Amino acid sequence: MPNFLVGRRGVCRIVRTISGVRLIKEPRRWRLVADDEFCEFEVEGVRFVAFEPFGDSSRYLIGP
Numbered sequence: 001m002p003n004f005l006v007g008r009r010g011v012c013r014i015v016r017t018i019s020g021v022r023l024i025k026e027p028r029r030w031r032l033v034a035d036d037e038f039c040e041f042e043v044e045g046v047r048f049v050a051f052e053p054f055g056d057s058s059r060y061l062i063g064p
């Protein structure tokens with residue numbers, strides 16, 4: 001997913017709209033060093049992670 005329109009917190013906002021989702025980890029505000037993996041969630045027992053490769057990429061990857 002290209003990230004020029006959606007920020008890290010925006011990804012979690014979109015994830016929250018999924019029916020039956022359980023949000024496990026959200027990005028923290030005001031961090032000097034951000035984790036590559038910034039959003040973790042579970043849907044129907046399957047855990048997914050959203051991350052930004054290399055910490056400063058033009059894309060987010062979301063997958064199990």
